Amino acid sequence: MSGALGKDLLGLEYLTADQIRRILDTAEPFKEISERAIKKVPVLRGKTIVNLFFEASTRTRISFEFAEKRLSADTVNVAASGSSVTKGETLVDTARNLEAMRIDMVVMRHMSSGAAKFLADRIESSVINAGDGKHEHPTQGLLDLLTIRDHRPIEGTKVCIVGDVLHSRVARSNIWGLLKLGAEVAVCGPRSLLPLGIEELGVCCFRRVEEAIEWADVLNVLRLQLERMEAGYIPSLREYYRVFGVTVERLEKAPRDLLILHPGPMNRGVEIDSRVADGPHSVILGQVTNGVAVRMAVLYLLAGGNPDLAEAAKGGADR
Amino acid sequence: MLPTERQLLLDEGAIARTLDRMAQDILSQTPDPSRLVLIGVQRRGVELAARLARVLARTSGAEVPRGALDITLYRDDLEVVGPRPLVGETHLPVALEGHHAWIVDDVLFSGRTVRAALDELADFGRPARIGLAVLVDRGGRELPIQADVVGERVPTSPGDRVDVFVRELDGRDAVEVVRGGRAGS
Numbered sequence: 001m002s003g004a005l006g007k008d009l010l011g012l013e014y015l016t017a018d019q020i021r022r023i024l025d026t027a028e029p030f031k032e033i034s035e036r037a038i039k040k041v042p043v044l045r046g047k048t049i050v051n052l053f054f055e056a057s058t059r060t061r062i063s064f065e066f067a068e069k070r071l072s073a074d075t076v077n078v079a080a081s082g083s084s085v086t087k088g089e090t091l092v093d094t095a096r097n098l099e100a101m102r103i104d105m106v107v108m109r110h111m112s113s114g115a116a117k118f119l120a121d122r123i124e125s126s127v128i129n130a131g132d133g134k135h136e137h138p139t140q141g142l143l144d145l146l147t148i149r150d151h152r153p154i155e156g157t158k159v160c161i162v163g164d165v166l167h168s169r170v171a172r173s174n175i176w177g178l179l180k181l182g183a184e185v186a187v188c189g190p191r192s193l194l195p196l197g198i199e200e201l202g203v204c205c206f207r208r209v210e211e212a213i214e215w216a217d218v219l220n221v222l223r224l225q226l227e228r229m230e231a232g233y234i235p236s237l238r239e240y241y242r243v244f245g246v247t248v249e250r251l252e253k254a255p256r257d258l259l260i261l262h263p264g265p266m267n268r269g270v271e272i273d274s275r276v277a278d279g280p281h282s283v284i285l286g287q288v289t290n291g292v293a294v295r296m297a298v299l300y301l302l303a304g305g306n307p308d309l310a311e312a313a314k315g316g317a318d319r
Numbered sequence: 320m321l322p323t324e325r326q327l328l329l330d331e332g333a334i335a336r337t338l339d340r341m342a343q344d345i346l347s348q349t350p351d352p353s354r355l356v357l358i359g360v361q362r363r364g365v366e367l368a369a370r371l372a373r374v375l376a377r378t379s380g381a382e383v384p385r386g387a388l389d390i391t392l393y394r395d396d397l398e399v400v401g402p403r404p405l406v407g408e409t410h411l412p413v414a415l416e417g418h419h420a421w422i423v424d425d426v427l428f429s430g431r432t433v434r435a436a437l438d439e440l441a442d443f444g445r446p447a448r449i450g451l452a453v454l455v456d457r458g459g460r461e462l463p464i465q466a467d468v469v470g471e472r473v474p475t476s477p478g479d480r481v482d483v484f485v486r487e488l489d490g491r492d493a494v495e496v497v498r499g500g501r502a503g504s
Contacts, residue, residue: 029389029406038442041392071392300392304402 011136067295141173155182163222415444430464
């Protein structure tokens with residue numbers, strides 16, 4: 001399998017700017033398919049895709065499933081709980097067994113960073129990373145890029161990622177994708193939740209969210225996980241909201257067309273004010289809509305045929 | 320690569336005259352012109368449909384609804400040719416039910432594009448009738464599909480190519496046949 005992307009989609013770090021643009025350009029016409037009365041095209045008919053989710057997920061899993069079904073692929077969902085994984089089967093054995101049933105692609109979410117690459121190196125099928133530990137969540141990065149691009153050219157746009165950057169695969173995919181497409185990237189959050197040495201990637205750091213809001217064209221507000229407080233990274237959720245919450249009061253100083261992104265699920269009143277989440281700056285539901293289109297584009301591009309046969313087939317093409 | 324020979328089949332004037340005649344044929348084969356809709360196949364079919372609509376508007380005085388169809392996702396050869404990075408736009412102006420839909424394309428060859436277009440149209444609705452109008456029929460069918468309205472017929476070999484140029488996309492109007500050479504695209 002080849003196509004424009006190679007066998008797998010593991011992270012935006014491994015794609016070129018041209019490949020990222022190609023995915024985004026391909027996603028554009030796929031948006032329209034979801035607006036049709038019959039939301040289905042036959043392009044992946046006969047392809048079998050397994051959605052292998054070792055971690056809880058609603059949005060991403062359903063978004064992939066819609067994308068697969070709208071391209072007419074056959075899909076199976078495997079959740080770690082209730083599968084043989086709980087009986088001690090290894091990841092590779094699970095995947096090899098699935099492959100023995102002749103599948104074409106695996107969409108995997110896993111709690112370990114690097115799990116997607118580990119799997120991709122060991123099976124023939126295409127692997128799409130739907131989030132691996134703290135490493136990457138490439139389709140989320142791509143849908144964020146598509147959403148920003150719906151409103152403004154990415155090149156030169158100032159994007160600040162706010163919150164728990166340290167534990168966030170969404171932040172990593174965003175940083176790689178944005179930098180490759182020529183955006184300016186910053187991060188903002190408590191010192192304890194920003195990775196050491198992040199400036200070396202060419203990302204600047206804001207200590208105060210007010211400064212970030214003043215600087216940015218786009219804020220990507222990350223979810224603050226409750227476990228972070230229990231682990232002592234922040235004193236309390238209320239204090240976090242007081243210091244780093246993206247509130248209406250703080251946004252009043254923002255440029256009028258500032259975009260607010262959030263990968264979901266949101267903690268209203270922790271990292272984001274409800275009035276902001278539902279307000280005029282928010283493009284959060286647009287992100288969800290774009291997620292389906294971007295995943296359709298990735299599936300379509302990865303499912304392409306053998307390029308060696310392409311030359312031979314041209315004689316049989318129309319014209 | 321063998322030497323190739325490029326022949327002009329239709330020049331700008333001939334294309335205009337051919338489209339005038341095709342518009343008349345379309346009209347004469349449409350029982351109720353008020354239910355006519357022209358659907359161009361991306362990309363050059365879309366431009367040709369626009370021109371046919373202009374001719375029809377001139378002769379009948381009525382605006383003809385036009386749509387565009389991109390059949391990329393309905394092709395039967397993704398396995399072989401790989402994905403096309405750019406999928407074009409599909410939009411249909413009206414609900415197709417009860418309409419006489421005409422698929423408009425530049426060149427009819429294997430018939431596989433038309434097969435894909437028929438499948439795609441069926442996912443949008445159920446027109447009362449679907450017709451097929453092509454500027455050039457070059458023979459070489461691989462499916463039992465024929466056009467109702469043909470601008471120009473030209474016999475070709477599988478290795479030949481028929482290039483259609485339209486002003487909107489290519490800066491000039493012409494139909495050229497490229498003989499011999501490599502199996503064409």
